[in-house]
Amino acid sequence: MQADNKILDDLARVAGGALGAFSSLREEAEGQVRAQLERILSRMDVVSREEFDAVRAIATKAREEQEAMAERLAVLEAQLAALTGAKATADIADPGPAAGDTP
Known part of the structure; x- marks a missing residue:
């Protein structure tokens, strides 16, 4: 039983780390998309x-x-x-x- 709990704890830790990495990746992608859209809109002479x-x-x-x-x-x-x-x-x-x- 103790080994099962350790494995589950390790899996939870790995999943949490993966979610954190995906969250960071998502935030970075959103930032890049936002920056690209701002550049495009500034060239189109669109007001904020x-x-x-x-x-x-x-x-x-x-x-x-x-x-x-x-x-x-x-x-x-x-x-x-x-x-x-x-x-x-x-x-x-x-x-x-x-x-x-x-x-």
């Missing part, structure tokens, strides 16, 4: 996720500012129309001296 998110945030902010300015412009145009409409109404009611009138 971080750059994309940053530009997206800038575009969202610019859009919000543009919408706020459009609303402000509409209010100002309405105020101007009200002012010029009131002035036009006053001019119609009191046109002032005519060209042929003498003061």
Whole structure:
């Protein structure tokens, strides 16, 4: 029985070592694949996720500012129309001296 346990312990140790080696090999292969993909993508002029998110945030902010300015412009145009409409109404009611009138 003692010999069987020793053999099983040795097999477990060897299997654990093999799994560790495979794990290291897998990590190294992933690193090489990732590096190769980064080189390929850099040649293709593709942006990273971080750059994309940053530009997206800038575009969202610019859009919000543009919408706020459009609303402000509409209010100002309405105020101007009200002012010029009131002035036009006053001019119609009191046109002032005519060209042929003498003061």
